[in-house]
Amino acid sequence: MDEAKSNLDMVNVLLNNEKLFNQVVKTVFDSIDTDKSGSLELSEMESFMRKVCDEMNIKGGPNKTEINEIFDSLDTDKSKSIGIDEMGTFLKKILLDQQKALTESLLKK
DSSP states (O other), X not given: OOHHHHHHHHHHHHHHOHHHHHHHHHHHHHHHOTTOSSSBOHHHHXXXXXXXXXXXXXXXXXXXXXXXXXXXXXXXXXSSXXXXXXXXXXXXXXXXXXXXXXXXXXXXX
């Protein structure tokens, strides 16, 4: 099976299965919430982003300003922390963007 089609199928499953999507959101959220406070602080997001960049061999990664901008965009209620609902909204947006890009890619073939 074509990789793009396979990826699109996985994205569609997540977007169409609320229970599964919520499990994924919780898993991602819990992996970042190292102090288990139930919210993500800037320091936790910074550590997570740096870890992801290291694992993906991305040299340098985001600087402090970029990390603050990313954090602020996720912190939609401006509480200086990110709740699980805000993380869910963010992950859904990523999946919808992926769905659109994959669909367009497959239509061009």
